Amino acid sequence: xxxxxxSLSLLSLSATASPSENIxxxxxxxxxxxxxxxxxxxxxxxxxxxxxxxxxxxxxxxxRGKEVGYATSRRGGAILYDGRxxxxxxSTTLAQARSRQKPEVRLELAGWSLIREGRDxxxxxxxxxxxxxxxxxxxxxxxxxxxxxxxxxGLFFVDGLAD
Numbered sequence: 001x002x003x004x005x006x007s008l009s010l011l012s013l014s015a016t017a018s019p020s021e022n023i024x025x026x027x028x029x030x031x032x033x034x035x036x037x038x039x040x041x042x043x044x045x046x047x048x049x050x051x052x053x054x055x056x057x058x059x060x061x062x063x064r065g066k067e068v069g070y071a072t073s074r075r076g077g078a079i080l081y082d083g084r085x086x087x088x089x090x091s092t093t094l095a096q097a098r099s100r101q102k103p104e105v106r107l108e109l110a111g112w113s114l115i116r117e118g119r120d121x122x123x124x125x126x127x128x129x130x131x132x133x134x135x136x137x138x139x140x141x142x143x144x145x146x147x148x149x150x151x152x153x154g155l156f157f158v159d160g161l162a163d
Contacts, residue, residue, distance in 0.1 A: 018094060019122055019146045019156060023115050027124035027144045029162045030111045038124075041068055041112035053085060059107040068112060068123065070105040077104045079147055079155060081123050086147055091155040099159050103129060103143055114149070123147040129159075 019027075022036050032038035041063045052058040052071060058080055060069025066082040078085040088102050110127040126144040143159040 018092070018154075019120070019148070020117055023117055023120070023122055023124075023146065024094065024096065024144070024158055024160075026115055027113075027122070027126050027146055028142050028158070028160050030113070030126055032115070035117065037116045039114045039116075041114065043108055043110075043112060046107060052080075056085060061107075061112075070107050070110075070125075072104070079105070079123070079125060079145055081147055081149065086155045088145065088155070088157070091145060091157040094156050094158040096160060097158045099129075099143070101129075102157050103127075105145070115146075121149045122153075123149055 022033050026033045026036045026038055041061065043061050046059050046061055046069075048057070048059050050057045055073045055075065056071040056078065057073070058069055058071040060067045060080050062068075067080055069080045071078045071080050071085055076087060076089045078087045080086075091102060093100065093102075105125055105127065110125050113124045115122045115124045124144060124146055126142055128142055140161045141159070142162050143157070146156045146158070148154050
């Protein structure tokens with residue numbers, strides 16, 4: 001019985017394993033680092049739905065037949081991917097993060113992409129912190145949300161400098 005419990009716990013850990021350092025850097029830099037592949041998600045045609053789910057309004061784009069975007073509510077924001085809401089307050093802060101603040105996302109200002117390394121695929125949402133500006137040296141200070149696109153994949157938060 002113990003080996004079965006141990007095996008099940010290993011399975012649950014692998015399903016929510018943190019993204020690799022290459023995936024994190026590729027997301028923060030908004031540029032794929034080998035051996036990563038990255039596909040940009042265009043945000044030119046944005047849809048707004050005030051009652052997407054009870055209490056949530058959303059802004060999203062349709063990418064490869066999936067709704068991708070951001071939802072807001074009184075409970076806080078959530079990343080929207082393929083019809084599922086992933087609250088940012090429940091995201092796992094990665095060890096590399098310097099800030100514990102998890103900012104709201106502005107769909108039209110953030111960079112959105114799908115990042116793949118081997119069999120792992122993540123939705124990358126990267127942007128600058130509000131108040132730091134979008135010009136000069138402050139452009140290098142970014143935060144990112146990384147959502148494992150598997151059905152039960154985790155949502156991760158990280159920030160850092162993009163050189």
